[in-house]
Amino acid sequence: MASQLTLSFHRDRFTWLAYGSLGFYAFLQAAIGPTLPYLREELGLNYTIGGLHITLFAAGIILASLTSAELAQRIGRNRLFWGGSLGMSFGALLFISAQAAILTLLGSFLMGYLGSYVLVMVQSTLSDRHQQYRTIALTESQITASGLATLSPLVLALGASTFLSWRLVYAIGIVLCFLLFITNITTPIPPSKPRKRKKAPQYTADTIVSTATDDEEATLPRIFWLIWLVIGIGVAVEWSIVAWTADYLANAHHLPQEQASGMVSVFLAAMVTGRFIGSRLTRHMRSENVLWIAAGLTSIGFIVLILASGGILPILGLLICGLGVANLFPMGQAIASEIGAELSDITSGYVSLASGCAMLIAPQILGALADVIGIESAFQMIIVLLIGYVLMYSIAQYLRR
Template structure:
């Protein structure tokens, strides 16, 4: 291991702003899961109709992932950064005020479409801003997102227990965005960089992503699908398969997000010592071990342990794949970030809705049998992508020990 200190990692004001805004995005993206038992009761929704909220969120992400890099080229990162955040707050407000599932589903779509504009701008800006340290920055940013996502079930369950209503959890997010706009609006958002990084791609690589990117992209889709199988239906599984009260199940889901924070914090350290591509198979295996314990052991306490272990593994499925993807050609960071968002949206579109539809026919416990299959295929795809990347001598994140600098600049 290289122990020479170089390229200090500086957490400046924009870095903290990006962390905060990704935490905001992660919170609103996760809040629909713990809200769903309450929303289903209030509006008398089936699993399938409840799943349409996740599908609408994901469809918005997919649609945005197709156009967000073009939006950045057209209007610039600052407008997309702040406008996307404001649009996500608008979608949350529609969910809060909607008297019918048509409104709440539309609100979820608005959150997905406009929120993904924000996500794309955050990811590419951090990658360009920190250059060789992008793995550390992106993993820390996703740790912040996991922390805030963990607050979602805590606040939803907490508000329900004190009879304030689950809606308070979404109102809190809208207020958080307003605070960021009020106090940080003047902070510059880094522009796109052209680094001139060379690789062994065929002619035309300056304008399109290489083949190996798409192999990793498939792995990312499968990884996010596994993660969202926990997020979307974990609370319902605990209610219906482990006989827990809805409020208790919502609060227990906080442990999954605690595990996500722990896993991503540890993952950010591991990227100093190991290449993210080398770590992917390990985290997939850890996710599988936790999920099998959560799913197969009919003892609530052990299910909770499995939920935590699964969260430790699932934590780094997305940030490691994101790091790999934007590192393949740094000149195309906005495009890579947009396609990563597209892939994540496709996973969120397909996985919760598929599980919800199967659960309507067989029960959520049987439907969860799809998740181990997803993880096995994901491991195979990542191994194939790693071999392809090595054979083509494509750029990768080379691990090295770096100094850390905490800054308020």
């Protein structure tokens, strides 16, 4: 059955475009956190204002998530897809050229808002294009995203050590976007499914039945919203680590800022490996079970990281943690996409909304806490999110029996 599934999965030109576009988005998104130490030093910002760049990026994700399904119906996926790509590049250009915090904040918001239309369109179109093989397509797209996200802090650290500065990573992202645009402008993008007023699908055994009637539009079942919360908490864990690990390592282990920022790549490289392993596991295991393994690895790795006194242990903690965090989002996304398969644009928008809410709240709260209790104590509060994740997923799994 596993080999049959693999043979039936075909990557067409659009699939590769979707993978590359999500990689472009992730490349710029992953640069925001490691950029903050340089930006704070350059513009004289505190932790709270620095973290606000991530908050506004997340606010952009939320706005795009709430409007993407309607815009896809109105202007079409093709215009929304390419408009989002080029718009994110414009936001990146503003971010690196600005010399005032108000403009860098605006650039960060535009990257999050316009770029997230790409994120939502990639998720929904891959789900529609590959149907029962959507878990493979979505997981592979996340592997590509993780691969480019891993390179992002390395390129940033390289640029920061030369006359090119930290801005190099954003310049490369802009070039990547235009290369994708020039080479794929004629690639057909699957259109949105027309929204029809119909009875919502009746889920049995594994889900809670929707209460929609024949006179209502199809709606998502209640179990979807529990998985939505699980996805949100998982993203909060991931982005809290991405945003503040460099500062945590620099303060807790007295590392040079360039070295601390570069070590974030250990976490991101582990995520690439973890998602590759996860994509293989889904051929033999249910996504729900892979998610349990991911949660366990994340918890173990984070505990090793915060208890490490130095040496190789922080790297080991980041490695294990990255292997686990890698599959929190893609497995949750696959479960949510399966539940909401008939409403792909709406489902994808809500999944992105969960990500945006998590990015909006968690890193900013940790940044504010760091200004009060110090970055070391604030960073350790991520353990509370991990406990909440396990509890919420346990409840969701119990209700799906």
